Amino acid sequence: MKTRLAALLLVLLSFTFASASAQTIGAYFTLVNTYIYVKAPHEGRRILVRPRQAFNVVDVTTYGADSMWFQLVYPRDTAKTTGVGWTPTAPHELLVPQQEPVLVFSAIPDGQSSPQIFRVPAPSLELLNETQSNTPFVQVDWQKVRYSFAQPVRAWARGTAGIYRPGKTAAFMSRVYGELVTRNVSKEEQTRLLSGVIRVGDTTREVRWAMGDPLRSNEETISDARRTVWQYPELTVTFENEVVKQIN
Secondary structure (H helix, E strand, C coil): CHHHHHHHHHHHHHHHHHHHCCCCCEEEEECCCEEEECCECCECCEEEECCCCEEEEEEEEEECCCEEEEEEEEEEEEEEEEEEEEECCCHHHHCCCCCCCEEEECCCCCCCCCCCEEEECHHHEEEEEEEEEECCEEEEEEEEEEEEEEEEEEEEEEHHHEEEEECCCHHHHHHHHHHHHHCCCCHHHHHHHHCCCCCCCCEHHHHHHHHCCCCEEEEEEECCEEEEEEECCCCEEEEECCEEEEEC
């Protein structure tokens, strides 16, 4: 019974963490000098960001005349986060050196609400000597803690100042941009490929720059032509002799 409760608790924590915490949903690549705003679009402290910089995106919204804004993780600046919350981690476990941060909930999960969740370094936690249990996990003791830690600033950038790529990461965009510059690709082609736009006549290398690695690929030889098909979630690309012949 205890094992089943522990397994059920892990499922609840995984679901709550996935639904309540901010996850990377894409990447943003700046094309011009632009200001990003810490509080909301056009609100709060602003930070000047130079062109050709890539950032992970954790949220998106509209502002004004349906213009798109993206919330970026800005690792060059940090902000202190403080508060009080609850963790299922036992006190003796908090004393053991850990590689992974500790999950701290703004409220004890009840299976219905979605409390805010923080990943807090163990040294940044202070036990407050208060313990609670709740249903359906009556055998789990929740420890009340105070936390104070620094995390990268999140700030809002206007969509028209850069390129947004859903499902990509800042690391992917930075790597591709570096390769494009190294190979002296024109700025117009850089923008096209970084935007994920491919055309008939592109090479396999250009498609990889634009789209990344395919989910699946297969190859066959017909007469003197070598036909290769790359499948992505949103499209299928057919090559003949490593040149794009068809995009579906």
